[in-house]
Amino acid sequence: MCGIIGFTGTQDALPVLLDGLTKLEYRGYDSAGVAVQVCDGIRMIKSSGQIRCLRKKIAESGMLPGCSGIGHTRWATHGAPTDTNAHPHMSNNGKFAVVHNGIIENYIELREELTAKGYVFSSETDTEVIVHLLDMYYSGDCKKAVMKAAARLQGSYALGVICADFPGSVFAVKQESPLIIGVGAGENYFASDVTALADHTKNLIYLEDGEFAELTPVKAAVFDCTGAEIAKPITRIVWDVGASQKSGYDHFMLKEIYEQPRALKAAIEPRVKNNRITFDGFDMTNEEARKISKIIVTACGSAYYAGCVGRYAIEELCGVPVEMDYASELRYRSPIVDENTLLIVISQSGETADSIAAVKELKRRGVRVLAIVNVVASTIANLADNVIYTWAGPEIAVATTKGYTTQVAALTMFALWFSEKLGRISESRYDALVKELLLLPGLAQRAIDLNPHIQDLALRYHNNSSIFFIGRNIDCAVCLEGSLKLKEISYIHSEAYAAGELKHGTIALIEPGRLVVALCCHTALFDKMMSNIREVKARGAEVLGVALEGDRRILMEADDVIYVPKADPLLGAIPRIIPLQLFAYYVAKCNGCDIDKPKNLAKSVTVE
Numbered sequence: 001m002c003g004i005i006g007f008t009g010t011q012d013a014l015p016v017l018l019d020g021l022t023k024l025e026y027r028g029y030d031s032a033g034v035a036v037q038v039c040d041g042i043r044m045i046k047s048s049g050q051i052r053c054l055r056k057k058i059a060e061s062g063m064l065p066g067c068s069g070i071g072h073t074r075w076a077t078h079g080a081p082t083d084t085n086a087h088p089h090m091s092n093n094g095k096f097a098v099v100h101n102g103i104i105e106n107y108i109e110l111r112e113e114l115t116a117k118g119y120v121f122s123s124e125t126d127t128e129v130i131v132h133l134l135d136m137y138y139s140g141d142c143k144k145a146v147m148k149a150a151a152r153l154q155g156s157y158a159l160g161v162i163c164a165d166f167p168g169s170v171f172a173v174k175q176e177s178p179l180i181i182g183v184g185a186g187e188n189y190f191a192s193d194v195t196a197l198a199d200h201t202k203n204l205i206y207l208e209d210g211e212f213a214e215l216t217p218v219k220a221a222v223f224d225c226t227g228a229e230i231a232k233p234i235t236r237i238v239w240d241v242g243a244s245q246k247s248g249y250d251h252f253m254l255k256e257i258y259e260q261p262r263a264l265k266a267a268i269e270p271r272v273k274n275n276r277i278t279f280d281g282f283d284m285t286n287e288e289a290r291k292i293s294k295i296i297v298t299a300c301g302s303a304y305y306a307g308c309v310g311r312y313a314i315e316e317l318c319g320v321p322v323e324m325d326y327a328s329e330l331r332y333r334s335p336i337v338d339e340n341t342l343l344i345v346i347s348q349s350g351e352t353a354d355s356i357a358a359v360k361e362l363k364r365r366g367v368r369v370l371a372i373v374n375v376v377a378s379t380i381a382n383l384a385d386n387v388i389y390t391w392a393g394p395e396i397a398v399a400t401t402k403g404y405t406t407q408v409a410a411l412t413m414f415a416l417w418f419s420e421k422l423g424r425i426s427e428s429r430y431d432a433l434v435k436e437l438l439l440l441p442g443l444a445q446r447a448i449d450l451n452p453h454i455q456d457l458a459l460r461y462h463n464n465s466s467i468f469f470i471g472r473n474i475d476c477a478v479c480l481e482g483s484l485k486l487k488e489i490s491y492i493h494s495e496a497y498a499a500g501e502l503k504h505g506t507i508a509l510i511e512p513g514r515l516v517v518a519l520c521c522h523t524a525l526f527d528k529m530m531s532n533i534r535e536v537k538a539r540g541a542e543v544l545g546v547a548l549e550g551d552r553r554i555l556m557e558a559d560d561v562i563y564v565p566k567a568d569p570l571l572g573a574i575p576r577i578i579p580l581q582l583f584a585y586y587v588a589k590c591n592g593c594d595i596d597k598p599k600n601l602a603k604s605v606t607v608e
């Protein structure tokens, strides 16, 4: 989704802005632009396409000399990804320039009002109303104009504003879209996320909704919505310096697949103390735990699929019913909840608009919220009553890998911890599961070691136009994620089905040569899977079986086999998904796809 950056200091702003935009590329975008305060006003250059197109345009039209400015990568929502619709947007008199991430819901009324007042619109965006509002409310005090314009906006927005009358000042406003301030020595920044700033400063200020900031080279002043200055803590972040580099890997996705053993170690080991699961800063009395009569798990995309895996562990170990809800749907139905409901929201970024909205809605109804989140101090982490961080480290590739597996690990640890609170688990089962949890990083590594075999399979199957994934129980949940991975980066049509459900309609799509990936790792359901494999083979499908190491029965039916390391049935999703991540990666690579930045997708989906 859109990324914004702002800078003010004593060095040239342009390289900082372009570097920041490059770091924000991973969020997904289709046009980009910058505006710099130059000696006689504001100069702006923008371009559809990638940042290299913007760089080319800047090089052709001469540099933009100036020490403060704003930049933007746009993921089109209102209007096509054209040069004109790209941000920044400028007021008719050239006094203001604005960048925006989010959606202005009342832009049609505002556009009509501003047009009636004589403002001329040049783009189809919702954003352009903001810059004309600024101009309308401006009478020499930029801070006041920012406040007044923001007060008229409905929706979600992170804004960056510069005004020709205030050289050296950049303004940033936050309302339901991610925005952080970076505090440097003699220079200050704002950005959509830390990736854009980490090379410049580790000192951050997290803005709350409704707050705004005026940055000059020497001060980062933060105000509440009434304009009163407020003292904000500066947080020093720890940032893995290699996070924003590919470190020799062809793609961030591959690097992040390989980082999974380390990420799982970071997610699991600190939580196991004296053989007991504990979560820092999050506890519940046994009595509180026993009052919870229902758990709703909500999330989007892969995070939702991680929830689908976790559900098995929670229901089996805790005996508490779990409802799964897409966050984009949860807020628009009437879930039956009360003070004994626990909402678990899962999000890598912590900034997904649908998940944020679902959390707000259920909080409004008095539900306690536990967030499983990767990005520290993100919106969802701040909104939730309790947080379990997944500690996966920064994830840059749009297709999540270590984000997903650490979510699954965190959910399983929660299930184990909760089952103990409820007194539902035997000491021996608890000990065995803790032991198995600690083995997961090693199992993940063994799954990664299957890489050469997976490359061969990708070479063999990459030309298929449609690939099906079938499985039962947890394998079925793993199929959902395996299929999503494949389609989002390789653009190959794919569907995931509960193996027993296929014959109720979808089997009509199975024809000679169609690839079916069949997960057969659930020992108790192995024979059922064999029957399902026979059904698709009878219709000409080729079958790539995924089975537990040493299980030779699969060779009777499958054309090819991936043998995955054995694990406890509740933890098996992690070693099983990794070969499917690699399969998606190499299929996409064989097909020449832009793996880290798949078309139409964004890393963090900050609009509804």
Ligand code: AGP
Pocket (backbone or CB within 6 Å): 300, 301, 302, 303, 346, 347, 348, 349, 350, 351, 352, 355, 398, 399, 400, 401, 488, 602, 603, 604, 605
């Ligand atoms: C996963 O590969 C996707 N890119 C996407 O489904 C993602 O998991 C989803 O948008 C949720 O994101 P979040 O975890 O940051 O909330």
